[in-house]
Structures are given as C-alpha cells and as structure tokens.
Amino acid sequence: MKDTELCAYLQIEVRVLDLWVQQRWLVPEERGGMREFHNADLARGRLILDLIGPMGVNEDGVDVAMNLLDQVHALRGKLAELVAALREEELEVQKRILSRIDFE
Known part of the structure; x- marks a missing residue:
C-alpha cells in the first residue's frame, strides 16, 4: 500500500509517517x-499508536519496543530454521537433543 x-x-x-x-x-x-508498505507495517503502525497513545510510551520507549519486536521476529525465524534442521536428523539424534531442553 502507498503512503x-x-x-x-x-x-x-x-x-x-x-x-x-x-x-x-x-x-x-x-x-x-x-514507498511501498505491507500489512506488517500496518500492524506495526497500530502498535506504535497504542504505545504513544493509551500506553503513554515516549519516543525512546517506542525505539526500545520496536527493536525488541524486531529481535523477537528474527529469533522466531532462526528457531523455525533450527526446528527444520532438527527434523532432518535421525530420530535418535532428535530425541537426544530434545531431552536436553527444558520446556518450562
């Protein structure tokens, strides 16, 4: 979508904007x-409005929140890659790795 x-x-x-x-x-x-914006930009825009509006977050706080959101998004992508790689391993390897993870 356009500006x-x-x-x-x-x-x-x-x-x-x-x-x-x-x-x-x-x-x-x-x-x-x-400039071309996507639905993710719309969602981020709504979050920014919530942060600076009802939540009363200042500009520095929005910077922190958006950076953390980007980090979480990147980590989710890496986790998906890790899970895909794990699924390609033999079952015994999968079990051994999963037994070392605390899921709490």
Whole structure:
C-alpha cells in the first residue's frame, strides 16, 4: 500500500509517517522511487499508536519496543530454521537433543 493508504488506515498525517520511517519504526520497500508498505507495517503502525497513545510510551520507549519486536521476529525465524534442521536428523539424534531442553 502507498503512503496515503497507510495514513488513512492509521488516521495519521504523512509527516507522522515520515517521522516513523526516519526513526526506522517502519521500513517500507522502495519501488520506482515510491514507498511501498505491507500489512506488517500496518500492524506495526497500530502498535506504535497504542504505545504513544493509551500506553503513554515516549519516543525512546517506542525505539526500545520496536527493536525488541524486531529481535523477537528474527529469533522466531532462526528457531523455525533450527526446528527444520532438527527434523532432518535421525530420530535418535532428535530425541537426544530434545531431552536436553527444558520446556518450562
């Protein structure tokens, strides 16, 4: 979606969106010199609005929250890769590895 569409969904001004992009809270794709946003950006935008609105989080706090969110997302991707690699191993290897993990 384009800038104006995202702004309409989030009910924000383009200058606010520009600030969020500058802060790297949202990182759109560049296509033909235009920014392209995705559904994940819309979800992040809603989170940002919740953080700065009802939750009263300041700009530094939003930075921390968005960085943590990005780290969690990256870790989930790595965990999925690890699980896929584990599934390719023999059953005995899988059992030995899983027996070492505390799932609590």
